[in-house]
Amino acid sequence: MKSLAELKAIKDRVKSSVNVRDDIHGSIRVVVGMATCGIAAGARPVLNAFTEEVAKRKLEHVAITQTGCIGICQYEPVVEIYTPNGEKTTYVKMTAEKVARIVADHIVNGNVVAEYTIGTNTK
């Protein structure tokens, strides 16, 4: 059975591993649409998959945030990724399964996963 006492050990582990967090320039921002449309379409498992995948890979330069409805409800769940070079990629009809590939290809290796983007999916 878990208890809050375990937090102390977690705190010490996190502390020792994130010394570099302060001097990060150029972090990647992942924005998940969390309005009614996004949530109904499955944004929660997508958001949590990003959190878990980023934690698993110990990526310190990734900030995961949320936004409201951006007006393309028919393509929800929608995820936008902002990279330090100022580029924005919009991924549509997201699933938790697609997240692992986006983290590996786009966030870690810098290659946009074209087949999941809005450009490929709006015909």
Add this chain to the structure above:
Amino acid sequence: MQELSLNILDIVQNSIKANATVVHLSVKKITSECALKIEIKDNGCGMSEEQVEQVMNPFFTTRTTRKVGLGVPFFKMTAEMTGGSFFLDSVVGKGTTVKACYKTDHIDMLPMGDIAATMMSLISVNPDIDFVFNSKVDNQEFCLDTREIKKELEDVPINSGEVLLFIKDFIDENQSNIEIII
């Protein structure tokens, strides 16, 4: 929405928009009476009387990206379709309380679903808001208060991956113990 925990996630988005700093979520179930009550209470900016009247209307929203606002009407519907009831109280400058009461033996009763995933989502992207989650099923109680967690963590952010995974497991374990799923 397939499960009530998604409706909860959606309703709390309103609290976030209202600049709440503390959001209380309580889930109470009395098995012998087939009664379930979900209450979400925030200390956000609140709504005027006119807004409270309008918020039940699916064609009212404060947003500008589209013309419908379905969060509150959906949540209200989940309760009313079980023969339950729905209340919304709001005071400008004080906050808003939303209550939904369910009759759990009704055929249209939705499952509670993954409440731990809802809490994890909320905490991960709103580290500055405090969440208090209370559940009471018959005589068994569980409480998670992010203020207590933050106190333990000191300067480690509550939305660090490892902390979030711990919170999710912590809620999951305790919730499976008390069988909140209907």
